[in-house]
Amino acid sequence: MTINGKIGEFSRDEERARGGGHDPVVLAKAFVAAQGELPVGLVVTEKAAGCVPLVVVDNEAVGTGNGSLTTFTTVLDDFPIQPHTVNIVAGAVSFVDDGCGRLFSSAGGSGTVRYDTGAVSVTFAAAPANALAITADYMSEVTAVLDEAIDTAVSGSGLCIVHGSVQEDVLKVKSGAVFVAVDVAMQKRLSVKGIYPA
Numbered sequence: 001m002t003i004n005g006k007i008g009e010f011s012r013d014e015e016r017a018r019g020g021g022h023d024p025v026v027l028a029k030a031f032v033a034a035q036g037e038l039p040v041g042l043v044v045t046e047k048a049a050g051c052v053p054l055v056v057v058d059n060e061a062v063g064t065g066n067g068s069l070t071t072f073t074t075v076l077d078d079f080p081i082q083p084h085t086v087n088i089v090a091g092a093v094s095f096v097d098d099g100c101g102r103l104f105s106s107a108g109g110s111g112t113v114r115y116d117t118g119a120v121s122v123t124f125a126a127a128p129a130n131a132l133a134i135t136a137d138y139m140s141e142v143t144a145v146l147d148e149a150i151d152t153a154v155s156g157s158g159l160c161i162v163h164g165s166v167q168e169d170v171l172k173v174k175s176g177a178v179f180v181a182v183d184v185a186m187q188k189r190l191s192v193k194g195i196y197p198a
Contacts, residue, residue: 017041017147017166018196024164028157035152039179041170045140053174065128072122074197080141081116084148086113088122090134142193168197170198
């Protein structure tokens, strides 16, 4: 009797994000399934369910002014949140976070943000006008850089650089449906995290 079968298949792409100079710390991390193919050098955020591409959020709804209410609370969608990136805007008034979970406005008022849960509360010095949109701009937390490309339809984990040098020319973030090179501000955020573009 002849048995014809395929035992398995293996392929490997040798492109890596690791850089020289400051030896990287590389850890295997779980990834959320069904995200498609993720490229080498992608900046990721680690959530409870696994890693996802870092997200830059613009104009997420916090509330709507009614002319009398001064305090607004919500839970932002893409937590954990990177400190120093939260900006709550209502017309000409804006609140920025101080990196320690406090929100301040030059127009008076105050607030708080929980980076780990996304909970936000802001109190305006004067009530926002009726029908005025109150929105949030922020970025999810920088956790690691993907060291190798992975297909999340096939693999539930990938190697990530959590500390050390990375190749600057392979670094990217997801912007809509495409991946784009990181800017200088993101390079600085990576360096603060202990991931050094070189």
